[in-house]
Amino acid sequence: MVPYMLLLPQLAIVTIFFLWPAAEAIQSSFYLEDPFGFGSTFVGLDNFTDMLTSTDYGRVARFTAVFTFFVTFLSLGFALLLAVKADKVLRGASTYKTLLMWVYAVAPPVAGLIGVLLFDQHVGPMVDLFAMFGWKMQIGVNYFDTSFAMIVTAVWKQIPVNFIFFLSGLQGISKSVQEAASIDCRSGFRRFWTVTFPLLAPTGFFLLIINITYAFFDTFGIVDVIVKNEPGNNPVTLVYKVYLDGFRGNDLGGSSAQSVILMALVFILTIIQFRLIERRVHYT
Amino acid sequence: MATITLDTVRKVYAGDVEAVKGVSIDIADSEFIVLVGPSGCGKSTLLRMIAGLEDITTGEIKIGDRLVNKVDPADRDIAMVFQNYALYPHMSVYNNLAYGLKNRGMAKEEIDRRVKEAARILEIGDYLDRKPRALSGGQRQRVAMGRAIVREPAAFLFDEPLSNLDAKLRVQMRVEIKRLQQSLGTTSVYVTHDQLEAMTLADRLVVLNGGNIEQIGAPIEVYDKPASTFVASFIGSPAMNLLNVKADGDGLSLENGAGLSGSNAKGKDSYIVGIRPEHLQVVDGPSSGDGVNLEVSVDVLEPVGAESFVYASFPDGGPEIVVRVSSHARHEPGEKMHLHADAKDVHFFDSSTGRRID
Ligand SMILES: Nc1ncnc2c1ncn2[C@@H]1O[C@H](COP(=O)(O)OP(=O)(O)OP(=O)(O)O)[C@@H](O)[C@H]1O
Ligand SMILES: [Mg+2]
Numbered sequence: 001m002v003p004y005m006l007l008l009p010q011l012a013i014v015t016i017f018f019l020w021p022a023a024e025a026i027q028s029s030f031y032l033e034d035p036f037g038f039g040s041t042f043v044g045l046d047n048f049t050d051m052l053t054s055t056d057y058g059r060v061a062r063f064t065a066v067f068t069f070f071v072t073f074l075s076l077g078f079a080l081l082l083a084v085k086a087d088k089v090l091r092g093a094s095t096y097k098t099l100l101m102w103v104y105a106v107a108p109p110v111a112g113l114i115g116v117l118l119f120d121q122h123v124g125p126m127v128d129l130f131a132m133f134g135w136k137m138q139i140g141v142n143y144f145d146t147s148f149a150m151i152v153t154a155v156w157k158q159i160p161v162n163f164i165f166f167l168s169g170l171q172g173i174s175k176s177v178q179e180a181a182s183i184d185c186r187s188g189f190r191r192f193w194t195v196t197f198p199l200l201a202p203t204g205f206f207l208l209i210i211n212i213t214y215a216f217f218d219t220f221g222i223v224d225v226i227v228k229n230e231p232g233n234n235p236v237t238l239v240y241k242v243y244l245d246g247f248r249g250n251d252l253g254g255s256s257a258q259s260v261i262l263m264a265l266v267f268i269l270t271i272i273q274f275r276l277i278e279r280r281v282h283y284t
Numbered sequence: 285m286a287t288i289t290l291d292t293v294r295k296v297y298a299g300d301v302e303a304v305k306g307v308s309i310d311i312a313d314s315e316f317i318v319l320v321g322p323s324g325c326g327k328s329t330l331l332r333m334i335a336g337l338e339d340i341t342t343g344e345i346k347i348g349d350r351l352v353n354k355v356d357p358a359d360r361d362i363a364m365v366f367q368n369y370a371l372y373p374h375m376s377v378y379n380n381l382a383y384g385l386k387n388r389g390m391a392k393e394e395i396d397r398r399v400k401e402a403a404r405i406l407e408i409g410d411y412l413d414r415k416p417r418a419l420s421g422g423q424r425q426r427v428a429m430g431r432a433i434v435r436e437p438a439a440f441l442f443d444e445p446l447s448n449l450d451a452k453l454r455v456q457m458r459v460e461i462k463r464l465q466q467s468l469g470t471t472s473v474y475v476t477h478d479q480l481e482a483m484t485l486a487d488r489l490v491v492l493n494g495g496n497i498e499q500i501g502a503p504i505e506v507y508d509k510p511a512s513t514f515v516a517s518f519i520g521s522p523a524m525n526l527l528n529v530k531a532d533g534d535g536l537s538l539e540n541g542a543g544l545s546g547s548n549a550k551g552k553d554s555y556i557v558g559i560r561p562e563h564l565q566v567v568d569g570p571s572s573g574d575g576v577n578l579e580v581s582v583d584v585l586e587p588v589g590a591e592s593f594v595y596a597s598f599p600d601g602g603p604e605i606v607v608r609v610s611s612h613a614r615h616e617p618g619e620k621m622h623l624h625a626d627a628k629d630v631h632f633f634d635s636s637t638g639r640r641i642d
Contacts, residue, residue: 176370179337179357180431184384186358194383198374
């Protein structure tokens, strides 16, 4: 009995904050909710077919895919580049490492905020900078400019996290293995791709999943700040659309159907991630 | 195959740590050189400078006729075996061996031939498809050796390659390394802090102490004529007995009084006298023969099989004395013992510098 009692708080939290809303969402995805809250009608899979055939959903899904691709690819790429440079300097110098951990603790929220400020239509230095090159950014008005600002801010915010993971991955690679490689292979570039990168692959796979999840779900705030509650023709992600349709459009049924699809996606990503974490022990 | 020449090589690490203080060695072609010394004496640093893994602060290193100070490790034509083997964890054994050859653009058939040949010599043919993590320590060690020999380099560099193996395997691999080096005739520099490994492997020993060379010579030469008290106590196990003695007219006396007699004054006031445990003979009564005569009492008898060692002390304190006796000898703790060493077996060292006096 006691073990169950001890589990109870955790189970209660999971039930109240996850299982119950999830069940609610699944249920309401089969209903058409009256916008004024007067009851609901069972409509079967209509919400899903409506959603999947709507051009708007297709547009948002495409943007989300492009957004996720660029955010993941760029934030991993830049972080890896920085980590490789930092690793060269850091080998053995542990004081720097501790300092760098601060980046991890401080950067994500601050960086996110700074990113948003950088692209502020009125005072943002990035906007001014691009204006000097003749690119008059119109954030919140021009689709491309807005997407660009969103991607840059999302990448900016995620780099420190990836950087720390990559750096610790790099520092985990045995020094003598790298030295052996430097005797076996003259080209540093080739050495990186044949020895360092494969040894970093487990970290890389893990981060890939983390970053896809991030781009999908954790960028809500960035999207929200940039589109400033005026979705109009602006690019938004699928998660943001769930919110828009459900709370702004009052289409709870359609919004629930979308969130069920996203839930399935998280589920798949989680399974992949667990698989990869199991494989992470691989090289040790 | 090549000579290796070190000319007053120094290494100063960041923070003014002078790890190697002007070392010069001429290594002949096909020679097996062992760098030996206590932890922190700069052995690895010296080896890593030859490999190119560490910059040379001042001095010159030549491999063959080529000055390699500024040459990339991959271009020095050397192969190194690391203490923890440093195998590529993500590559099969075959690829671990082939990697360096592929990077040099060698033809596939030639790579295959060399890898198979090395695998045959080292008896690792059955594991070529395995990853290193699926191998035992001894097998990994062989793969690391294999990776070195497929390159057919001008020189092998070993940094304590056997210290992660158990005692039995270590002896076995030691013999194997020696045999391999003799059959390949590749110039080798081998770092160890194990004096037995050093003695058995080396054509010539280089004894290092605090970044300086204490002595260079054939193992038996170093053993028979240690150049300093440091070498005397480092090479040989158990270590040479070292006693502080005062010149007493024509004779000698232990610093703390009686217990030692002998002549052989070399014109100084005080010495350190060294006697190997096997050169002390147990004699029946007080001896006055030429050489050194001691009277001690037995503390501990330590049989090691083929022989035994007696640890003894002087009645009034002073240094511990180790004596080698036959394995059948019986000595009880507390027993009085008279010891004699012939004059030719007694080493004299300067009491202030520790250098040998001949
Ligand atoms: N990267 C480094 N930076 C600063 N000092 C170093 C560095 N590497 C080694 N040292 C110092 O140089 C000296 C010699 O080190 P080295 O590794 O050559 O010793 P060693 O003889 O190989 O010892 P061991 O038997 O313990 O391996 C030591 O005092 C060590 O602390
Ligand atoms: Mg060392």
